[in-house]
Amino acid sequence: xxxxxxxxxxxxxxxxxxxxxxxxxxxxxxxxxxxxxxxxxxxxxxxxxxxxxxxxxxxxxxxxxxxxxxxxxxxxxxxxxxxxxxxxxxxxxxxxxxxxxxxxxxxxxxxxxxxxxxxxxxxxxxxxxxxxxxxxxxxxxxxxxxxxxxxxxxxxxxxxxxxxxxxxxxxxxxxxxxxxxxxxxxxxxxx
Amino acid sequence: xxxxxxxxxxxxxxxxxxxxxxxxxxxxxxxxxxxxxxxxxxxxxxxxxxxxxxxxxxxxxxxxxxxxxxxxxxxxxxxxxxxxxxxxxxxxxxxxxxxxxxxxxxxxxxxxxxxxxxxxxxxxxxxxxxxxxxxxxxxxxxxxxxxxxxxxxxxxxxxxxxxxxxxxxxxxxxx
Numbered sequence: 243x244x245x246x247x248x249x250x251x252x253x254x255x256x257x258x259x260x261x262x263x264x265x266x267x268x269x270x271x272x273x274x275x276x277x278x279x280x281x282x283x284x285x286x287x288x289x290x291x292x293x294x295x296x297x298x299x300x301x302x303x304x305x306x307x308x309x310x311x312x313x314x315x316x317x318x319x320x321x322x323x324x325x326x327x328x329x330x331x332x333x334x335x336x337x338x339x340x341x342x343x344x345x346x347x348x349x350x351x352x353x354x355x356x357x358x359x360x361x362x363x364x365x366x367x368x369x370x371x372x373x374x375x376x377x378x379x380x381x382x383x384x385x386x387x388x389x390x391x392x393x394x395x396x397x398x399x400x401x402x403x404x405x406x407x408x409x410x411x412x413x414x415x416x417x418x419x420x421x422x423x424x425x426x427x428x429x430x431x432x433x
Numbered sequence: 434x435x436x437x438x439x440x441x442x443x444x445x446x447x448x449x450x451x452x453x454x455x456x457x458x459x460x461x462x463x464x465x466x467x468x469x470x471x472x473x474x475x476x477x478x479x480x481x482x483x484x485x486x487x488x489x490x491x492x493x494x495x496x497x498x499x500x501x502x503x504x505x506x507x508x509x510x511x512x513x514x515x516x517x518x519x520x521x522x523x524x525x526x527x528x529x530x531x532x533x534x535x536x537x538x539x540x541x542x543x544x545x546x547x548x549x550x551x552x553x554x555x556x557x558x559x560x561x562x563x564x565x566x567x568x569x570x571x572x573x574x575x576x577x578x579x580x581x582x583x584x585x586x587x588x589x590x591x592x593x594x595x596x597x598x599x600x601x602x603x604x605x606x607x608x
Contacts, residue, residue, distance in 0.1 A: 363486070
């Protein structure tokens with residue numbers, strides 16, 4: 243084998259490895275952030291000029307046109323409270339108290355971050371359309387079939403899913419200590 | 434095997450350089466795609482998008498609670514003016530992103546005092562109208578995005594007329 247053959251092989255190999263590495267490094271998505279609170283993860287560096295090139299590329303891939311944390315905090319969850327991957331075949335209870343923000347919503351996506359077609363045309367719940375019980379708590383059922391009563395966020399049978407919690411204009415107390423903030427609980431009830 | 438030491442070192446350098454270049458280029462590439470998808474109503478024109486559904490998802494993780502209005506801009510022929518009319522009692526915000534996907538400006542309805550406002554986006558050195566509020570950028574291209582939060586998707590019918598009062602366009606008068 244001639245010398246230039248070897249260089250050509252490693253050139254092609256280097257290009258391939260480089261592109262693959264770039265894709266893998268930036269594929270952490272919104273859950274590649276540094277702040278963890280139960281099953282939820284975020285980074286307060288989204289949407290600012292201060293983010294490093296890797297975070298910027300990861301955010302561009304997972305949440306293009308995301309707002310900075312003062313405006314909106316985006317929490318992402320791939321698992322329930324026990325750490326098991328969210329499964330469209332199962333029934334979950336999503337519950338909590340009103341969040342420390344001007345507005346909040348929880349949206350269900352497929353694992354690539356897109357809305358999934360379904361008969362109900364419901365993909366999110368928000369602070370304005372969930373009812374509070376006597377203890378000041380709200381509760382939503384995530385399941386492939388509609389529950390007998392209460393709010394419903396439809397899962398899709400046979401498909402894992404991700405949740406995104408958006409908090410618009412989060413309060414100062416929240417921003418001071420987001421790891422300790424009270425976020426919605428995700429509990430599996432059955433499959 | 435010794436014959437491979439040079440080529441392998443070369444391949445390693447190529448891999449690192451390629452990874453670095455690709456990581457740097459990914460935001461620009463994705464922004465170009467977003468400009469293309471959101472700019473179907475035209476560049477330097479405000480498009481009042483329909484609510485996100487499984488059939489209409491121009492960007493990843495679209496919020497089904499938001500009515501997005503977008504103005505993909507091109508400053509190569511001059512600054513662009515963005516006029517925003519907030520909807521009373523509703524969260525809305527203008528955010529401006531440059532070609533690298535960085536946020537270069539954000540203002541919500543509360544910060545605006547619930548009143549209409551006008552922002553000029555311009556490159557360094559471009560002449561702008563006197564007393565205008567100006568955001569300078571190092572890139573020609575980007576997107577200005579107005580988000581309007583809805584309690585229910587059906588609300589868009591009643592709020593559409595107000596959101597269509599927001600607009601964008603090339604600055605033609607400097608006075």
